[in-house]
Amino acid sequence: MKEMEIQFQLNGCDVCVDVPSDTLLVDLLRDTLGLKGTKTGCREGECGACTVLLDDIPVNSCILPAFKVEGRSVTTIEGLTKDDGRLDPIQEAFIQEGAVQCGFCTPGMIMNAKALLGKDPHPEEGKIREAISGVQCRCTGYQKIVQAVKSAGQKMDSTR
Amino acid sequence: MSYAFKDFHWANDIRVNEYLLPKTTAEALEMLAEYKGQAQVVSGGTDVIPKLRKRELEVEALVDISRLPGMSDIKQKGDKIILGGLVTHARTVASLLIREKAGVLAEGAARVGSPQIRNMGTVAGNLASGHPAADTSMPLLALNASVTIASTEGERVVDLPQFFQGGNQTAADSRREIITQISFSALGKNQGCCYLRLSKRRALTIAILVLATVVDVDPDEKTIRDAAIAIGPVAPMPFRARDAEEILKGAPVSKEIVERAGDAAYKESTPESSVVWGSDEYKKEMVKVFVRRGLYKALKRAGCPVA
Amino acid sequence: MSTKTHDHKQIKTLTKDKPDLQGLIKTSQMSPSVVGKSIVRTDALSKVTGKLAFGADYSQEGFLHGKILRSPYPHAVIKSIDIEKAKNLSGVAAVLTAEDVPGRNGFGAIIPDQPVICGDKVRFVGDGVALVAAETEKIANQALELIKVEYDLLPPVFDPIEALKEDAPKVHEKGNLLSYNKLRKGDAEKGFAQADVIIERTYKVPFLDHAYLEPDICMAIPQVDGTMLVEGPMQAPFTVRRNINAVLGVPINRVQARQISMGGGFGGKEDSPIDLGCRAAVLAHHTRRPVRIALEREEVTLQTCKRHPMTMKIKIGAKKDGSLVAFEGVIYDEQGAYASLGPVIPPAGGSHIHAMIMMSGPYEIPNVKIDAYLCFTNNPYGGAMRGFGAPQVHVAHEQIIDELAEALGTTPFDIRRRNGLREGSATATGQVLDQSVGLHDTLESCAKAFDWEKKYQDTGYVNEEKTKRRGVGIGMGWYRTSIGTNNDACGANVYVHEDGTVLLSTGITEMGQGSFTVLPQICAEELGVRVEDVRVARPDTDAVPESGPTVGSRSTTLMGNAIILAARQVKKSILEMAAEMLMVPLTRLESRDRRIYDRDNPDTVLEFREAAARCMANGKRLIGQGWWAPPAPSLDPETGQGNPYFVYTYSTHMAEVNVDMETGEVEVTDYVAAFDVGKAINPKALEGQIEGGVAMGLGYALTEEVAIENGYIQNLSLRDYLIPTSLDVPDIKPIILEVENKFGPYGAKGIGEMPNLPATPAILNAIANACGGRVRDLPADPEKVYWAIKEAEIPLD
Known part of the structure; x- marks a missing residue:
């Protein structure tokens, strides 16, 4: 299995990470980057629990190959809470x-x-x-x- | 009956060895060629990724074409509208040009899946799925669209009726070829269109029935110059109701002719029964209703309503 | 069959019978300060920030991944099974077959008839025939694929009525009739003889999936002392524990079941954690390593329990004046492959029994005769789903009452007003309802809010093209609090700490319904502290008292009472201490909002925490344990007469729909749902239960069905099993009425399941009112409505 590097912005921070070719965004977020707020309920883009924002547009991260976020910005539920804990x-x-x-x-x-x-x-x-x-x-x-x-x-x- | 392991066991992964991100169409085609049919084109991924997870599709590599240049625009050239191969459903719905000059496509694209699916999924991808009820296939079929397909051998243009080959197969082999654009004539004066959809719920579901119709009228004579009626799923592929269209061509606009077209479409449709999506008999009945309703609405929009 | 009549006067009314169980409600004359308030959910912050960990969010470090090899056939003998190749795959830790189960090779909520690993035969598509544990999920999947099983096919049976025939293939050796029960009140034959109008109908409902958003997951973690810890989303940790201990062949105290946050349950996570828990535990037992089994969505649908399908035959008779005189019903309840929660649990538990007891609806009918059969088939198995046995019969009784009204020339509203249960009415089981009967209040207030009179007149075509018609419908309903079994009881521990904060420890689980907010509210109210002072301990069989399962709309009422009893024990010490400290007689003390004060002289005051600290310093009791069981249920097995449940919640729903007369499409355009809940502990949370329940009932009416062909489910995923989306559910207007329940904490009774019951028939009745066609075989999807319109051939205006 080949691995490749991806760089993108995650909740306002730059991220650079090596990922295997078959990685889906939801698994990159949850397993590699430890952001477990994004959920998987169906893994086929039906339930929508995995929705994140890709350049401010909602997408299903469970059917989104991780490489698609290269050079783009991703916002997850964790990104909505301010650093001081203030809520959106x-x-x-x-x-x-x-x-x-x-x-x-x-x-x-x-x-x-x-x-x-x-x-x-x-x-x-x-x-x-x-x-x-x-x-x-x-x-x-x-x-x-x-x-x-x-x-x-x-x-x-x-x-x- | 025989059953496969994958019918009773599911995985959470998509099992591909390589993910390729070509920068040009030529590079993409070469990558596909190198994999000799073991690589798959992916754009929005909304159709391909779930199929990979369910092992309905098995390939070694994915060739992501979503960043190829020059394929994301919606343009008008003369009376032709050109939709780039990477245009998403959301862009299609938002396009003023499409809404004004090909409303039936905007209406269809607006009913695909869900907002998230429409943000990623492309019209070309929807076509390439070959699904007999794909929401944008019916409008494009009624618009007499043609598809430009690129391969290492060069480009070719295929008209939609020939594009669909049944059994979810199309003229574009998505393991070797790329749909670079879709083109069709802009609708103008004296033309009207209509998209209708019947489904069990209002979002996130494939349709029981989809209909798209385009009519061209002579408002002075109150006759129908031309009519296109596309319906799915009533055949192994998106279907043009040719018998119904023939009845309409040159005929005066009347309730009776619309009824006759509906009856003809009923006769020429051959839907299959499904325990989830309904019986063939019901779908045929609905063809009749939809053709009638679709024509009424399209004729009204064309400025020639049935009295 | 017995036609013995039964004098319902023999059944004592509960309030007279059990005065000792009353009086739990009010501790002071003052209005409550915490109960009755729409306090925000205690878990809301962690949920909106995504911080709350569900099962799949737990670390997988060190875990093996468990997978189940499933039967591809509905009924077959296992001839041979070859696991060699799978075993030899690198990264595989265990491949287990039936002989590897250390203890009893069977699990089940009531009867352990489902093999942990099938050894001799399989009974449904999805039955487990081998288990694998491997280092990664990918390896586990590969290993599964390498196992070769040879089957000899057996003839299957897929219909409960077919299954009862003499020559039907036997799903289990004892035969296909799992349970039969009957109910006889008065004399049905004589009743029908008095009737002016009699109609007979058959209604059918399909298997339904819970479709909770969180797929099932379970983790089994062997502990150093030999205890098996099992964690996962589960509604019934104690039932999970008592299955695993038998399957592992160890004493109960060697198994610990711990509930983790649940992404919806609706009854389904009563069964499935038993399945996954036993299998994960067996794998963990063999490998001595933690094992995790996580199901994919399709596997959840394939493998876990469903709402029971039923075929319900009814004959009903009324006099010209609209009064009901006789009811006769037969229920064929399909259990599917395994017993699960279906069979009888004395005296009044079980799917078909619940259905039987409620089948004639919330109506007073002097003569009732019902026979209920629960049958095995080779389909997936039935379990509890929000209203266990009751949603099905509501579909039947609410439709036939409308059909009868039409035959009588009266209205759906009037027939319900005439026959609906009131205080003093006797139910079909002869139970005299002596308190908290707010059915008519719900009917009247619902009608007012919905503007029934006007809307009922104002039906017909709604568009110029005359393709759409509007209609309105009523669904009335009732539902028990508690499960009708002898063991139905709840225990609670309340610990007050020296700083005045509280730990509330119960076995009631949180699955989204709000018990971790409502239970602390009751605890805080009773102690006189704020709700934020009470923390709820995670349900853990090692740490909380036995509380039974979180089902049967029992949590608020049964556990609420147990909490009050526990809190009182602690409060007694604290108030005694405060009396000493304030030098005020104990009887004059009031504890409220963290302060203890003299009722006659409110300036004489003490902080709750000061008294708690002094108790701790002086070795006074700060722990309370409460135990509460409702009045004992009864149901005569010969006559089906008795007091099966101690209190009921009542409801009336009204729906307005538009039906497309040419396509059969239905749109629900207006909705009011009124409930008598006894007391709303948290009104906003209660509204949430109502709105969610109505949406679920709408799905049952219009779109949902596990479509099975010859034992094979055709819609395993959420793209073809269709629950309502935000575009399918109308604005729902909830109405909450409070007719005090003398046995309930602050007068409360259950609400969790109730809201979805009347919703389904309200919509079905509205459809029939709109288009003249009636769908008696659910769901009323566009096609069924279309054919119903065609069949009715009613001339419409």
């Missing part, structure tokens, strides 16, 4: 609105919400539902997740 308004809203149950889909949901609110802080409900439609949740019925995204947008706007 979306994380804050997920807590306050009761949008978390088992928590397995939560990182994926939050990353999709992050991408959406980055483009549009006042999305209508339909847009929110569309933006999170690639993450399956079996616990919440999505209602409080939609509400959390809505209220995070409002909060982000008021602190701007």
Whole structure:
């Protein structure tokens, strides 16, 4: 098995790492780099628990060959919390609105919400539902997740 | 019946020995040639990677073409629209040009998988899957698109009907060749299109039925000059309902002609039954409904609604 | 069969029978300060930051990777098995076959009939025939592929009714009828004789997958003292432990089961950790090394238990005035290949028994006769899934009540208002409901919020093209708290430390439902501290008292009471100490919000932690242990009469749908769900249970089905097993009503499972109301709705 070096930005830090040819991004993040916040629920891009941002765009890291991130920037759930422990308004809203149950889909949901609110802080409900439609949740019925995204947008706007 | 080991056991890895990142199309083609059919082109990876994990596809190397230059644009040249081989579904949906001049493709691309899948997956990749219900194949088939395929032997252009060969096979051998672009005529005045999709849920699922239709009308005579109807999965490959189209060509716009087209499409469709995705009988019934609805909407958009 | 009538008056009402079990609810006249508040989840921060470790997030350092070789046939004799090549592969630590199981070669939640490793024959596609442990997952997979097994195929059986026939292939030697039970109330025959209208229908529901997002995983780690530690997401650590000890052939105290954070369970992680735990433990036992078995998504679907499919035949009769007089039902409950949680657990536990008890719905019917068969087949096996036995019968009773209403010329609302259970009603088992019966409150308040009267009139086409029609439907439901078995009890330990903080130790697990927030709320309320002062210990069979499984919507109520009892023991010491310190009579002391004060003179006050510190310094008790069992369940095996469960939660749902008359597509456009929950300990968490439950019920109604062809599942992955996405679920409006449960902590009763039960029939009834066609064989996917419309051929306006 051949190995190659990849350089990319991970949560704002430069990373340089040797990886075997068959590595998928989710395994690079979780096993090699120790960022376990990104989850795998299906390994075929269906459940969305593995969503990370690639240059601010949500992608399924479980079906993304690691080499695709060469020279690009990756943001994971760990990258949303500031160094001093301050939470992203979306994380804050997920807590306050009761949008978390088992928590397995939560990182994926939050990353999709992050991408959406980055483009549009006042999305209508339909847009929110569309933006999170690639993450399956079996616990919440999505209602409080939609509400959390809505209220995070409002909060982000008021602190701007 | 015989069953394979992979039908009951799954792995978490994709089992390839080499991951190649060519810088030019020529380099990519050479890499493929060197592997003599044991390497696979990968672009967004949304189709290829899951197949590798499930061992539905087994190759030694992946040739990642996603950084090849000049293949990521959507352009108009004369009345032709050219979609680069690396254009993603998300870019297609966002393109004003596509939305205005090939709305049916934008509508189809918008229904692929999920936002994450649309961000990575490409229209060319969707075509190359050869899947009889692929969401962008039907619009492109109705738009009479053609595909440019590059190999070490050079480039060739294949029209879509010939591109699809059934059984998830296409004219582009993704172990040796690369789809560099897709081109089709921009829709203009007196033309209308429509994309329809029937599925069990509203995201993250392949369709029970996909229909794309494009009509060209004479608004003064209130006749249909030309019509294209693409449907899937009602045959081993994306399917053009030629009998239905023939009925429409030159015919006056009327409820009756639309009904007749629906009945003809019903007759020429040969879907297969599936315990998960529905019976052949149901899909045939839906063909009738969809052809009718698709034509009504396309004719309306073309400025020649059925009275 | 017995037609013996039963006088329900013989069954004593619970509140009169068991006054000693009451009075747990109120400790002071004051309104609670922690209970009833929507406190944020104790685990929310760790979940939104991605820091909480699920099983797959644990270090794999030093672990061997376990894999299971699965049977490719639904029913076959194992002729030979050759493991030589696999054994010789470099990096393989063990390849095990049936003879390598050190103790009992069988596991199961109730009956250990499922082989850890099949030796003689296989009974479903996915049965384990060999186990491998290797240094990496890749090597383990290669080794599996090298094992050669020869089979002799046996004729399989895939239908429960077929399975009961004399000449059907036998799945197990004892025959295919695993359990049969019956219920006889009044005299059904006489009842039907009084009826003006009688209808008969058959309803069918398929296997369903839990589709929890976290795939199953288990780790077995041999300890230096010979103990086997097993870790993983699990709803029932004590059941896991008692299976592993037998499989390893060691005493119970040589096995330790520890629950780690669970990415959803819904009943499924009651069974699957037994399967993975036993297999990982056997591999660890042989290799003397830690072994990890992690399933891929497809393997989860293939290998683990499902919601039982049922065929339900019903005959129901009513008088012209709409009052129900007789009900007759037959349940064919498909257990699949192994007993799992299906069979009878006395007196009222088991899949078909739960179904039987609830089959006639939340209605008072004087004459009821039900027969329930639980049958083995060569399909995957049935286990618990959110409402064990009840979701299936809700699909049946809620639809037939609508069909009956139509036949009577009355409305779905009126027939329910007339017949719904009230305080004083007798259920099908003759149980007289003497308290906490809020069914009618839910019906009325749901109707008001939904605007039922108006919406019911306002159905019909919604678009110009006349292709879509709107309809509305009601689903009413009830569900037990507790599991109806004799051993249903909970233990809790409460430790107060000298700084006033608290460790709460229970065996109730957190799977997302919120027990690690609600249980500390109850503990904090009782002690008079803040919820952040209470830490919940991780459920670990070495460290927590036996609590039974986290199932049956029992945690808040049963464990809540155990916690109150435990907390009171500690509180007694603390208040006695405080009385001394404040020189105030004990009876006047109140503990609230970290302070202990004189009720008559609130300025005489002491910090809770000061009293705790003084207790510690003076050797006074700071540990409490509570144990609570509900009033004993009863169910006469001959008549099916008794008090199987001590309290019920009630609910009414109303759904509005649009049906595409040409394609059969359904869109749920409006939804209200009202519940009588006794008391909402944490209203926001409770709403979350409701909304999630409705979404699950929607999936059952419209999209979900484990599609099996000749024993082979056709939709193993999440791309073809279709749970609802954010675009499929409507806005759900939850309504919470509180009709106090005298046996519940602060009046609470169970809610975990209830929300998905009425959701399915509410949607099915709305579809029928919209389009005139009714789907009696789930799911009501577009095709089924389409054919139902065609079949109905109702002239529509």
